[in-house]
Amino acid sequence: MIATNVRRLARYLVLAFAALWLGLGWWQVLEAPRLAARPDNPEVIAARRSALRGTIFDADGQVLASSVVIDGISRRTYGDPAFGHVVGYASLRYGTTGVEQAWDDLLTGRSDPNPLTDLVNDILDRDPQPRDLTLTIDRRLQDFAAAQLGTGVGAVVAIDPSTGAILAMVSTPTFDATGFSGDPTAAEAAWLALADVPNHPLLDRTRRGHYTPGSVLKILTAAAALDSGVITPQTTYPDQPAQETDGFVVSGFTIREHPLGEVAPALWPLSPALQVSSNIFFAHVGLDLGEGRFLDYARRFGFCAPLRIGSAERFLAVDASYVSGRTDDGCASFIDRVELANAAYGQARTEVTPTQMALLAATVANGGLMPSPFVVRDVRVHAGDPLAGPDGRVLESYAGDLRRVIGSEAAADLRTAMVDAVHGELGRRYAGAGAVTLYGISGVLTAGKTGTAERGGGLAPHAWFIGFAPAQDGATPAIAIAVIVEGGLSGSVGAAPIGGAVMAEWLRLLGSGAG
Amino acid sequence: MTARRVPLTGLPPRLPGLRLVLPLALIVPLGFAITNIARTGQLDPGPMDLAVAFVALVAVASAALAVSGYRGDPLIFPVAATIGGLGLVMLNRLPQQPLGLNLFGVELGMAATQLVWFCLGVTVMLVIALRLRDDGFLRHFKYTWALAGALLLVITFLFGREVNGARLWLYLGPFGFQSGEAIKVSLVVFIAGYLAENRRVLAGASLRLGRLRLPPVPYLVPLVAVFVAVMLVVVISRDLGTALLFLGIFLTMLFVATGRRSYVLMGLLLFVAGSLVAYQLFGHVRVRVDNWIDPFVDPTGAGYQTVQALYAFGRGGLFGSGLGQGLPMVGGHLPIPALPTDFIFAGIAEELGLIGAAGLLGLMLVLVVRGLRVAMLARDDFSAMLAVGLTLSLGLQTLIIAAGNLKLIPLTGITFPFVSYGGSSLLASFAVVGLLLSISHRTALAVAAEGAPDQ
Numbered sequence: 023m024i025a026t027n028v029r030r031l032a033r034y035l036v037l038a039f040a041a042l043w044l045g046l047g048w049w050q051v052l053e054a055p056r057l058a059a060r061p062d063n064p065e066v067i068a069a070r071r072s073a074l075r076g077t078i079f080d081a082d083g084q085v086l087a088s089s090v091v092i093d094g095i096s097r098r099t100y101g102d103p104a105f106g107h108v109v110g111y112a113s114l115r116y117g118t119t120g121v122e123q124a125w126d127d128l129l130t131g132r133s134d135p136n137p138l139t140d141l142v143n144d145i146l147d148r149d150p151q152p153r154d155l156t157l158t159i160d161r162r163l164q165d166f167a168a169a170q171l172g173t174g175v176g177a178v179v180a181i182d183p184s185t186g187a188i189l190a191m192v193s194t195p196t197f198d199a200t201g202f203s204g205d206p207t208a209a210e211a212a213w214l215a216l217a218d219v220p221n222h223p224l225l226d227r228t229r230r231g232h233y234t235p236g237s238v239l240k241i242l243t244a245a246a247a248l249d250s251g252v253i254t255p256q257t258t259y260p261d262q263p264a265q266e267t268d269g270f271v272v273s274g275f276t277i278r279e280h281p282l283g284e285v286a287p288a289l290w291p292l293s294p295a296l297q298v299s300s301n302i303f304f305a306h307v308g309l310d311l312g313e314g315r316f317l318d319y320a321r322r323f324g325f326c327a328p329l330r331i332g333s334a335e336r337f338l339a340v341d342a343s344y345v346s347g348r349t350d351d352g353c354a355s356f357i358d359r360v361e362l363a364n365a366a367y368g369q370a371r372t373e374v375t376p377t378q379m380a381l382l383a384a385t386v387a388n389g390g391l392m393p394s395p396f397v398v399r400d401v402r403v404h405a406g407d408p409l410a411g412p413d414g415r416v417l418e419s420y421a422g423d424l425r426r427v428i429g430s431e432a433a434a435d436l437r438t439a440m441v442d443a444v445h446g447e448l449g450r451r452y453a454g455a456g457a458v459t460l461y462g463i464s465g466v467l468t469a470g471k472t473g474t475a476e477r478g479g480g481l482a483p484h485a486w487f488i489g490f491a492p493a494q495d496g497a498t499p500a501i502a503i504a505v506i507v508e509g510g511l512s513g514s515v516g517a518a519p520i521g522g523a524v525m526a527e528w529l530r531l532l533g534s535g536a537g
Numbered sequence: 538m539t540a541r542r543v544p545l546t547g548l549p550p551r552l553p554g555l556r557l558v559l560p561l562a563l564i565v566p567l568g569f570a571i572t573n574i575a576r577t578g579q580l581d582p583g584p585m586d587l588a589v590a591f592v593a594l595v596a597v598a599s600a601a602l603a604v605s606g607y608r609g610d611p612l613i614f615p616v617a618a619t620i621g622g623l624g625l626v627m628l629n630r631l632p633q634q635p636l637g638l639n640l641f642g643v644e645l646g647m648a649a650t651q652l653v654w655f656c657l658g659v660t661v662m663l664v665i666a667l668r669l670r671d672d673g674f675l676r677h678f679k680y681t682w683a684l685a686g687a688l689l690l691v692i693t694f695l696f697g698r699e700v701n702g703a704r705l706w707l708y709l710g711p712f713g714f715q716s717g718e719a720i721k722v723s724l725v726v727f728i729a730g731y732l733a734e735n736r737r738v739l740a741g742a743s744l745r746l747g748r749l750r751l752p753p754v755p756y757l758v759p760l761v762a763v764f765v766a767v768m769l770v771v772v773i774s775r776d777l778g779t780a781l782l783f784l785g786i787f788l789t790m791l792f793v794a795t796g797r798r799s800y801v802l803m804g805l806l807l808f809v810a811g812s813l814v815a816y817q818l819f820g821h822v823r824v825r826v827d828n829w830i831d832p833f834v835d836p837t838g839a840g841y842q843t844v845q846a847l848y849a850f851g852r853g854g855l856f857g858s859g860l861g862q863g864l865p866m867v868g869g870h871l872p873i874p875a876l877p878t879d880f881i882f883a884g885i886a887e888e889l890g891l892i893g894a895a896g897l898l899g900l901m902l903v904l905v906v907r908g909l910r911v912a913m914l915a916r917d918d919f920s921a922m923l924a925v926g927l928t929l930s931l932g933l934q935t936l937i938i939a940a941g942n943l944k945l946i947p948l949t950g951i952t953f954p955f956v957s958y959g960g961s962s963l964l965a966s967f968a969v970v971g972l973l974l975s976i977s978h979r980t981a982l983a984v985a986a987e988g989a990p991d992q
Contacts, residue, residue: 023740024918024921031789031792035905039901041940042939045945049943049944050855053847
């Protein structure tokens, strides 16, 4: 009887060993490719150490990042600190960020843009072929924007509204990644030195900076209201002129206007209300829109969820922007009507990234079609001599697509109001400094909006400007921009001049044959 | 039934068994040579003294068995030695520096230390196999064995040295050993003795409660009491792997003795319930289980070794990276710190591939099947139960550690028999083989005696 039971036991044990064999097959054959692709696999780390990495070029073929292998260790050199955040870094010790991280598999040649080539390489056990990237950003505009920000703390994001191509993406203060990506013996000192630089130089403010938008958010409110028919460009609120001085009581809470200076309150429709940036007017608009429509339009414009700069496969992630409190899956409901009214003019719990605000401006500029942003233009065969420019063989190129967010009429009405905000009798004193005509470009209208985001606690407000140019009827806007300067006092003084100058520089570069 | 007294030696020698050592004589030197070629990049087999010494040891032991007229299972020792040889090749391939034995002022590397333990282990095995005339001292003093095991356990618990959060090491001067290995063997002896004596009662009789047939509880009490006491101490010592192994051996032996799946089922239910409670109560259990469910949550902290082991399996693929060509060093260290002990299976799977790892498991399965065959042929219940328990102590231990490496079950730190670095484990494993050989040998002699017409 024991013998019978032992025989049964033997059968069970054979089954158990068979389970182990299946387990071996699972990890060693089926899951092996996935395990081999994980960045913390020691094999991947060892391969990175010695592998040549592709070059990153700007739109004009200038080298932004390139590698050489010295003594079997791959060292990376970065040419331009203005690109510090967008290009990122690939350090053996401190990881990868930015484009270096998102396009890592192509730069290292770990995978090929063409899946078939990938398979063939795998079967033939070929050595990885590093690929080169070309960005959509022209180094001249990027450097110009960085110079405009100067020693200030802030960010500039510029987009080509009709394609979604990123034209500039600067965050200051920036850093030079060569120190900790090149010679490994010097890496630690260079890295530690960064800790002493004030204002967190490693933070990419364009994508990870969370700012109260202040009045620039009124563009979202106006777009939603015009497109949904809640207002027309002629809509006025009879109570508004008196409330400009007395305050607007919503559910027991009094909303007050910002100091209007010499401007006398009047019954303002959209254009003058935007020109003087009337909080009262937009509080009314927000309440008329209601929570549902306001949140709906915010989501259409890309708020309430992380954004992607690039394709679904490889992209720079942009933190979500919020018009209300944040929840795990997006924007929360407004607590009450007071929060809704305050959010409508960019206060309360609103919190946005510069990239999101540039996209908002670009959508208005593009007649209500929102472009999907991208920053890597193409992938090429690795150029043996980077200084001689990129190789001619393009393996894959990217283009954004367009999504209708608001109707073209609403967009045109909003564009008119934004042009007035820069050039109009009332607006000029606020956003006038954003006009490209001030920076040597003639015959071009600029659309824009300034913002001054109160921070409380006695801290100087953040200065915002969003806009686009050319903005006259019939022109195709070539650049849309968002500028933020932390503690820049007011949008008019701190941000609008930078916005105007950068847009003017781009129009100048386009005129001279760039892009 | 009393054991038949038979002569153990003085029979005509049987030499054909020696052939089975031949593959080993090839594998180990070849493994050493490949490792050295990969390490130096030159076509030089490198130092062979350890390989030659190992092959010689196995050959001498086989010859000793053959010359002394050993008639038992011819496969068990060669297979165990081959498994051990693979382990030695792997240990020789690893960095030798941090570990090792200091023998009379001579610093030995890891592989050399392991070879010293092999010598001791094989000697113990031969002594047990050839000198154990009678298993009476095992069967009649089963409670003494249980007591000795329990005493060892308590001593370890009180005076043991803590390593990695578990108190498993007992030190006598400079020599330390994991007492769990010795306790394992004495527990198997006790359970085998108890079950052989009471198995008919346990299998047949039952308490009836209405339509329910309950097991004869009173007869189970002493057995369960001893077992629970052992388990309690083991669990308190945080030695989860040993606890799992003991439980597995206990339930399986109960099943073999009685043929009643209900025992196993009840045991498993209790185990599941106990596990749930332990998960709630003890942080270290929670860490293990969470880490098993998804080690990639914390790939540099709690999940580090598991994740690195999975990477090692993945890198190995079907054919392996080759000896000495896998296991990339991380910051001058092995990617998996516990590679020589708990994760040696992952290391073998990386360098010898799925083919090599599956082969190693296959060898272990051969050993298990041969061990069970010894049990089936055994002439008395005690010998049969003892053979089952001893075989299980090797087989289940392999299953638990290999499945833990493969993330099929939560990882628990126990050794891979004959392969992992460690003297206690080797000694215990060879003692187990020695006992199996002696049972097998006595069975063969008994069969021969019965078959002989003039006796």
